[in-house]
Amino acid sequence: MPQPAIVLISQDHLDVLEQQFSRYAREYDVRCCRSALEAYHCMVELREAGSQVALFVVESVLPDATVFEAVHKMRKLVPTARRVVVAHWERFRTDAEGLRPGMALGKYDAYLLMPRGVRDEEFHTAIVELLSDWGATVAAPEVESVRVVSPTNDVLTLAVRDYLDRIGMPHRVHEPDSEVGREVLARFDGEPTGWPVLDPFNKPPAQVTSVRDVAMQFYGRPDDIEVDQVVDLVVVGAGPAGLAASVYGASEGLSTVTVETEAIGGQAGTSSMIRNYLGFPRGISGMRLAQRARNQAIRFGTRFFTGWPVVRLEPGVDGAPHVVCTEGGDVRARAVVIASGVTYRRLGVPSLEEFSGRGVFYGAAMTASRGMEDADVVVVGGGNSAGQAAVHLARFARSVTIVVRRPDLAATMSHYLISEIDYNPRIEVLGSSRVVDGGGDDQLAWVELEQVESGERHRREVRGLFLLLGAEPHCEWLPDEVARDARGYVLTGRDVPQDAWYDGVPPPELATTVPGIFAAGDIRSGSMKRVATASGEGATVVSLVHSWLEPGPAQV
Structure with a gap:
């Protein structure tokens, strides 16, 4: 698989950025562009080649677009990439007043001063943090602390992967007949009677039947x-x-x-x-x-x-x-x-509880969110956790609908999140509504929403329902x-x-x-x-x- 890319965009100080990002060139494909249009074509080329864009860094002044126009266009093209705006030291204070509010709206992830010399570790700390966040939530891990062998992403396998994500344990899922799968199963004592099989570091492979079994693998038996x-x-x-x-x-x-x-x-x-x-x-x-x-x-x-x-x-x-x-x-x-x-409080809709782990998730379900690429999803809840989940899901899903019983989010969610949600074109807030039904075959395929005051109902096709319903x-x-x-x-x-x-x-x-x-x-x-x-x-x-x-x- 091609190395993930870092795209640098600057007309006047590209040499400075190129020199600073040379330290990343061994593990990232660093691309240099002198305009927003050139960067856009570069990203299209990378996407068509199957490459992922981890980060793009854009200077605060461009020859053919405003920063906001450039970032918005690139965000639509590659929503999972982290976004950084940098300003040359001669313009940093001048541009700050107009650019810093953009972070509150989620337009970009950081506004930084362009390094003035070598070993500007304050700058690179911010870059590494953003790359680390991208690597943990988007990219497949290069180093596997745990190898998971399973022929399917069933409810238990998803639950195990979600637990591993929560404890910060890098892992991948391998098919039983893959090279890694065969190697792991060759060291398994006997034949597994079910899936998944875990291959943790410094321990023999083991079949697990619950998340509790996974915890015991790392922290010991009861x-x-x-x-x-x-x-x-x-x-x-x-x-x-x-x-x-x-x-x-x-x-x-x-x-x-x-x-x-x-x-x-x-x-x-x-x-x-x-x-x-x-x-x-x-x-x-x-x-x-x-x-x-x-x-x-x-x-x-x-x-x-x-x-x-x-x-x-x-x-x-x-x-x-x-x-x-x-x-x-x-x-x-x-x-x-x-x-x-x-x-999280249970929704209490029997038809949806049947799909728990198969399209219906309680909490943010970080692992499941990666599988929502180009899908329509619904988030139920009006608190900060629901807002954070919606913003994260919007990096993958085609659309995210936040459903709340109240008319809006003002009474229950922090202002910064409301502002970020309002700005994000992929997120819609549906107030005075609730989820009353849902169904599908093996996976969730639709939900039915009811308007609280009128009782009017309508159906939406969705792949994911994320429930963050309070405590x-x-x-x-x-x-x-x-x-x-x-x-x-x-x-x-x-x-x-x-x-x-x-x-x-x-x-x-x-x-x-x-x-x-x-x-x-x-x-x-x-x-x-x-x-x-x-x-x-x-x-x-x-x-x-x-x-x-x-x-x-x-x-x-």
Whole structure:
């Protein structure tokens, strides 16, 4: 397969860009163009030759088009390519006022100052981040940490691939009769009775029957949890709140264990691109944010156990430690932070539930989105997760329709996402509507939409339905002593029943009705349901844990 291309477009400073991008020439096909028209013909040529365009870099002033015209035309031609506008240092401040707002609308991914000399690593950091994002979401991986052997992209194979994407594990799917497939199966013990078969690094090939089996391949079997001592802190859940608690707890000297049922990152880990997280001006994917936080926590000493659902929490009595019980073993701790997050609410339409994994997906389903090229898809939901999923899907799908019950997105979605969606010609917002039916043969082929006020219905042919319907807590494993609201969210601080207050004083803001047990993030009643807020609560709760663990005057 041809190398992916980087297309440089500049009339006056092409020599500067060509010199700067020479470092990428070994692994990318770097093309140089002096006008928008030349670049357009270059991209057509590359596409006809079967080459992928990973990135195009356009100077802020062109001889035959405005930047906006050039970028828009190239985006329509190659929607998956990352887009960078660069300005020569003589024009950077002059052009910035008119060009920077374009990033908020999603017209391009970055506006950068053209390098003034060699080793401008600030510039190249931005370029590498964009190429890395393209490589993770569009290109087939060059390095396979896991090889998946399966004759079909069935429901389980898709679920396995989605899990591997969420944990940042590069992989490819190979047919059983392919060269790689035959090599893997030759090392398999016996004959597989089903698919897929996984070939992970440093382990023999194994047939998996669930995503849980995949987790065990990487993190051990359920009986591998062995924590003999009483630890200072157990964090239940490794979404943004749990990861923040893990980092801050371990960095401040607490012996910390974090237990996660599924993939590190939780619901946020499925986000294709989070653009409003502090410190990441070009955005960061949920997977990368989660993996960086996990590595940071491990560096400070946090022990992670992944793939084991927590089945019970036994509060400690009379100074005894709390016990977090999982299917793989128990962990005793002096303090517990509940950060198990939420899951997407089910749609509740039986005809569509039958197609779960076969065109109907809960969450962003990063793997499935690649299979939506030139298809029409529907995204149901009005929150930021739905907006991020729609923008990502628009890189592949011919059209994306966001369906919401409210008249529009203003009340539930961040302004920057609404602006980006309004600008994107592939995305349509259908307000005051809901999905009521759907069907097909082996795969989803159509959905039926209903106008909420009039009841009028119409059918659309679609290949994908992505459901991001808001949150549902799952706290069945919590004891009755931990108070929850009518919807099942954990009550903390002033929201706990007054009979649980001490001398008329409510517990601290993130403390539950059980001393030594805290809650942070989306699972907490009244939380904002934002990644940054959850991270902030995860960091804040550690100070409360410290206060709880420190001996009071009566204990000294």
